[in-house]
Amino acid sequence: MQSHILSWIIFFPLIGAAIICFLPKRLESWMKPIALASTVPQLYWAYKLYVNFERANPSFQFVEHTSWILRFNIDYYLGVDGVSMPMVLLTALLSFICILASWNIDKYIRGYFSLFLLLDTAMMGVFCALDFFLFYIFWELMLLPMYFLIGVWGGPKKEYAAIKFFLFTLVGSVFMLIAMLAFYFGSVEPATGLHSFDFTILANQAAHIGILKDPVVRWGCYLLLLIGFAIKIPLVPFHTWLPDAHVEAPTAISVILAGVLLKMGTYGLIRISYPVLPDMARAFAPVVAAFGLVSIIYGAFCAMAQKDLKKLIAYSSISHMGFVVLGMSVFSNTIGINGAILQMFNHGIITAMLFLLVGVIYDRAHTRDIDGFGGLAHNMPVFAGYTGLAFMAGLGLPGLSSFISEALCLIGAFQTYKVMTVLATTSIIITAGYFLWTMQRIFLGPMNERWEDLPEISLREAACLTPLAIIVVVLGFYPMPILDMIGATLRNTVHLVVAMR
Amino acid sequence: MDLVQIARSNLEGFRYAGTEVALCVLIVALLLSGVILPFRKNRRLFLIISMLGLALAMTASLKQPGAGKGVRYFADLFLWDSFSVFFKLFFVAAAAFTILMAQMNREVEDYEFNECCLLVVSVTLGMVLLASSVDLLMIYLAFETMSLLSYLLVGIRFREARGGEAALKYVLYGAFTSGVMLFGFSLVYGLAGTTDIMEIGRILNSAHMAGQNRALFVLMVLFFLAGLLFKTASFPFHIWCPDVYEGAPTPVTAFLSVGPKAAGFAVFIRLFYTLFAREVGDQGFAAIEQVDWPAIVAVISAITMSLGNLSAIHQDNVKRLLAYSSIAHAGYLLMGIACLDKLGLEAVAFYLVVYLFMNLGAFAVVTAVNNGEGGEDIRFYRGLSARAPMACVAMAVFLFSLIGIPPFAGFVGKVFLFSAVILKKYYWLAIVAAINTVISLYYYVRLIKAMFIDQAEVSFEPRVSGVSYAVIGALALPTLVLGVYWQPLAAFIESIF
Numbered sequence: 001m002q003s004h005i006l007s008w009i010i011f012f013p014l015i016g017a018a019i020i021c022f023l024p025k026r027l028e029s030w031m032k033p034i035a036l037a038s039t040v041p042q043l044y045w046a047y048k049l050y051v052n053f054e055r056a057n058p059s060f061q062f063v064e065h066t067s068w069i070l071r072f073n074i075d076y077y078l079g080v081d082g083v084s085m086p087m088v089l090l091t092a093l094l095s096f097i098c099i100l101a102s103w104n105i106d107k108y109i110r111g112y113f114s115l116f117l118l119l120d121t122a123m124m125g126v127f128c129a130l131d132f133f134l135f136y137i138f139w140e141l142m143l144l145p146m147y148f149l150i151g152v153w154g155g156p157k158k159e160y161a162a163i164k165f166f167l168f169t170l171v172g173s174v175f176m177l178i179a180m181l182a183f184y185f186g187s188v189e190p191a192t193g194l195h196s197f198d199f200t201i202l203a204n205q206a207a208h209i210g211i212l213k214d215p216v217v218r219w220g221c222y223l224l225l226l227i228g229f230a231i232k233i234p235l236v237p238f239h240t241w242l243p244d245a246h247v248e249a250p251t252a253i254s255v256i257l258a259g260v261l262l263k264m265g266t267y268g269l270i271r272i273s274y275p276v277l278p279d280m281a282r283a284f285a286p287v288v289a290a291f292g293l294v295s296i297i298y299g300a301f302c303a304m305a306q307k308d309l310k311k312l313i314a315y316s317s318i319s320h321m322g323f324v325v326l327g328m329s330v331f332s333n334t335i336g337i338n339g340a341i342l343q344m345f346n347h348g349i350i351t352a353m354l355f356l357l358v359g360v361i362y363d364r365a366h367t368r369d370i371d372g373f374g375g376l377a378h379n380m381p382v383f384a385g386y387t388g389l390a391f392m393a394g395l396g397l398p399g400l401s402s403f404i405s406e407a408l409c410l411i412g413a414f415q416t417y418k419v420m421t422v423l424a425t426t427s428i429i430i431t432a433g434y435f436l437w438t439m440q441r442i443f444l445g446p447m448n449e450r451w452e453d454l455p456e457i458s459l460r461e462a463a464c465l466t467p468l469a470i471i472v473v474v475l476g477f478y479p480m481p482i483l484d485m486i487g488a489t490l491r492n493t494v495h496l497v498v499a500m501r
Numbered sequence: 502m503d504l505v506q507i508a509r510s511n512l513e514g515f516r517y518a519g520t521e522v523a524l525c526v527l528i529v530a531l532l533l534s535g536v537i538l539p540f541r542k543n544r545r546l547f548l549i550i551s552m553l554g555l556a557l558a559m560t561a562s563l564k565q566p567g568a569g570k571g572v573r574y575f576a577d578l579f580l581w582d583s584f585s586v587f588f589k590l591f592f593v594a595a596a597a598f599t600i601l602m603a604q605m606n607r608e609v610e611d612y613e614f615n616e617c618c619l620l621v622v623s624v625t626l627g628m629v630l631l632a633s634s635v636d637l638l639m640i641y642l643a644f645e646t647m648s649l650l651s652y653l654l655v656g657i658r659f660r661e662a663r664g665g666e667a668a669l670k671y672v673l674y675g676a677f678t679s680g681v682m683l684f685g686f687s688l689v690y691g692l693a694g695t696t697d698i699m700e701i702g703r704i705l706n707s708a709h710m711a712g713q714n715r716a717l718f719v720l721m722v723l724f725f726l727a728g729l730l731f732k733t734a735s736f737p738f739h740i741w742c743p744d745v746y747e748g749a750p751t752p753v754t755a756f757l758s759v760g761p762k763a764a765g766f767a768v769f770i771r772l773f774y775t776l777f778a779r780e781v782g783d784q785g786f787a788a789i790e791q792v793d794w795p796a797i798v799a800v801i802s803a804i805t806m807s808l809g810n811l812s813a814i815h816q817d818n819v820k821r822l823l824a825y826s827s828i829a830h831a832g833y834l835l836m837g838i839a840c841l842d843k844l845g846l847e848a849v850a851f852y853l854v855v856y857l858f859m860n861l862g863a864f865a866v867v868t869a870v871n872n873g874e875g876g877e878d879i880r881f882y883r884g885l886s887a888r889a890p891m892a893c894v895a896m897a898v899f900l901f902s903l904i905g906i907p908p909f910a911g912f913v914g915k916v917f918l919f920s921a922v923i924l925k926k927y928y929w930l931a932i933v934a935a936i937n938t939v940i941s942l943y944y945y946v947r948l949i950k951a952m953f954i955d956q957a958e959v960s961f962e963p964r965v966s967g968v969s970y971a972v973i974g975a976l977a978l979p980t981l982v983l984g985v986y987w988q989p990l991a992a993f994i995e996s997i998f
Binding site: 071147158162167174178181220 | 901907936943988992
């Protein structure tokens with residue numbers, strides 16, 4: 001019997017969005033609770049997935065498979081494996097927390113929450129889709145709500161940031177579309193003799209025919225996909241949309257953007273590029289690793305130079321995603337890629353905390369100028385505590401989650417890229433530098449009188465942050481819940497990439 | 502053949518000419534009711550007559566020919582095949598939506614409405630004849646019927662300077678290009694000695710033509726292209742398009758951007774795929790050896806879409822913006838024609854259907870905004886979503902669909918076109934089209950931004966009537982549904998080629 005749990009987890013928020021859309025104006029106060037209620041079942045289903053997921057099984061589970069468009073042999077094909085599981089958990093958790101964090105939205109409530117739930121559906125869909133066409137639809141579906149969420153509810157330069165985000169991502173998407181169609185015409189489903197969009201068939205090298213046997217086409221497709229995903233990750237030099245989008249987006253949207261959307265780039269590489277074009281994955285790996293390294297160092301230095309707290313965290317995201325890219329460019333062992341997926345999850349949690357914290361202070365002070373603060377630890381000790389934890393996690397303090405994942409990435413990478421790994425390690429010092437320096441400028445030193453009566457963090461805000469903080473600490477000591485989940489699948493992936501001649 | 506036999510075969514022909522007959526009846530009905538003075542300004546009456554007539558024409562075109570090559574009728578001048586049936590349905594639908602839009606439009610005065618309906622239906626008759634004719638002379642006749650009447654339609658507001666200017670520009674360009682095309686026809690006739698295009702196609706593609714007359718063939722192809730590129734508003738005959746679109750009343754603009762453009766593509770396919778190409782295998786065609794016209798079309802397609810999209814970026818007038826967008830879309834559609842295989846043709850047909858809904862939809866919203874104290878300038882759209890939320894959401898759907906973003910129908914159309922191009926290994930064209938998609942995003946989203954993000958500049962009450970909402974809704978629904986589930990339409994279109 002097919003279980004429909006993945007369909008539910010994807011489309012349930014859409015039901016909430018529809019209800020919010022058609023709710024009469026006088027029931028406006030119900031909209032936020034309805035939005036929250038539509039994400040709660042997702043958490044429950046995510047928990048069910050977590051419990052029932054077979055750790056030792058490297059293949060897809062909870063599969064749903066029906067044919068959708070016969071003309072192009074497109075299937076409605078869902079399933080999760082070790083790579084998508086952590087992302088599904090992350091999406092479910094962050095969606096719930098972000099609705100909670102959006103409670104202070106008071107402009108066009110109907111639009112905000114219905115778009116947010118649409119975004120939730122699209123994100124879940126990306127991580128569950130096993131048909132390239134379906135994947136692409138969900139991938140693009142994220143753009144529309146994201147554009148409006150930044151463009152309507154964003155900060156002063158919102159129009160610029162929103163269109164920049166849209167243009168950059170669309171460049172990646174259309175390139176991906178071309179590669180997708182080349183895959184389609186270059187593959188044949190053994191059972192039926194039709195072309196296919198199915199990831200499991202595309203990953204089978206024996207199913208490749210015609211153009212997909214041509215090394216130049218393979219090279220071109222890999223490059224197109226790489227550009228598409230590099231924009232999303234974002235790798236330097238495709239990163240310029242990110243600081244703008246982050247600075248202008250409302251808090252919850254920044255959280256989603258950094259916490260979930262950036263992961264889609266690296267997820268896409270592992271889900272699509274590696275299995276379908278393993279030979280090219282190997283050929284491109286040193287280049288990709290080099291771009292990862294540049295992102296790590298460049299992002300860290302840029303972060304250090306920022307005066308705007310949100311921009312600082314945006315650049316730190318670029319730096320941290322660089323570790324993921326470095327870790328997943330290693331095929332001589334499975335440590336690096338394990339570290340990369342773990343880092344994706346950890347960075348999602350930590351960066352969510354960081355952006356939520358920025359939101360907390362911005363709501364009170366209406367500025368994010370780091371130098372403008374000072375001595376806030378006096379009147380906001382709890383807030384300072386949370387921020388301290390998040391900053392320490394960000395700089396990779398041993399005992400907190402990102403230490404393990406970054407260490408794994410570096411250990412894995414060292415076997416193949418010795419010089420690059422050494423260079424990447426230096427960024428840890430820079431990272432520690434800017435986080436500690438920021439900590440000092442905001443919380444320590446003499447009290448700035450302007451902020452004397454800033455109220456302490458509220459219960460709702462603490463409720464958003466606490467679960468994340470717990471995860472950071474727990475995974476810092478015991479990362480096995482995630483590593484157990486991803487291990488079998490990743491062994492398979494690496495084996496696939498190495499085996500292809 | 503004696504006279505009785507001729508008469509009988511012609512009578513037989515009426516079995517296949519249901520659409521044409523229905524449209525002729527409608528034209529007569531509109532003419533007669535228009536001269537009765539008390540009815541002169543009765544919009545509703547003419548609307549009802551037109552809708553009834555078009556519904557009749559629609560039902561008459563529903564009958565599908567089975568497999569095989571179709572049936573010739575009216576002295577072999579026309580062909581009843583699934584290709585012509587598809588386009589007949591398309592044109593009648595376009596006419597119906599246009600008249601509905603014209604009914605709610607205030608640019609067309611009450612006393613002009615009858616003429617407007619009459620002309621739209623007559624242009625439709627020309628297009629329907631064009632879709633089914635397979636004889637050079639008949640094709641030219643139908644082409645000119647369509648063109649001449651659409652010049653009149655553009656100039657329906659001839660008392661306004663803009664209307665007159667638009668009509669004149671349209672006539673001058675149109676007369677020139679169709680003259681050139683006619684010259685091309687005469688060259689073909691001189692070479693083949695017949696006007697039946699199937700026969701000509703066999704002769705031109707035959708072995709003893711190969712290797713000769715290269716210059717003549719190049720001339721022929723170029724002369725044919727002049728007329729067709731003009732009708733489809735493609736480079737280098739696109740210059741009339743923005744001025745004409747701006748000067749004509751909005752429903753007429755909408756009609757021009759869909760009807761005659763699609764007719765241009767229909768006759769493009771009919772002519773080029775019969776005269777200058779032959780079927781090879783069951784999926785593909787081979788172009789004649791003398792001139793590599795698919796390459797020419799591919800280059801024109803790339804230039805057309807880039808030119809359209811780049812020019813649209815700075816337009817502040819929404820109608821001009823949509824005019825340039827329609828040029829760009831002609832460029833996308835030409836990609837399918839350059840592919841020389843069944844998938845390319847299917848892509849063109851599918852995209853045209855999708856384009857009908859999304860482009861007419863966009864114009865329907867423009868019409869609705871024009872009706873209040875608003876206008877065509879983008880500043881009337883600033884902050885409009887607060888006052889007309891439903892219309893703005895619909896407009897966003899149409900515009901996103903025009904960009905080609907899922908889950909809207911335009912995306913599926915783009916997938917069709919891109920897949921045809923990639924199957925044919927025109928990778929450079931695919932990349933150009935991809936970059937163009939990104940460019941187009943910028944100006945479409947500029948309009949969306951104006952509606953949803955910007956603050957209102959001009960405060961006016963947009964008067965969107967119930968009928969307008971119905972029309973907009975009727976166009977938005979397929980734009981959404983075809984983006985998610987398009988198997989039935991794809992299967993239907995697969996069956997016509």
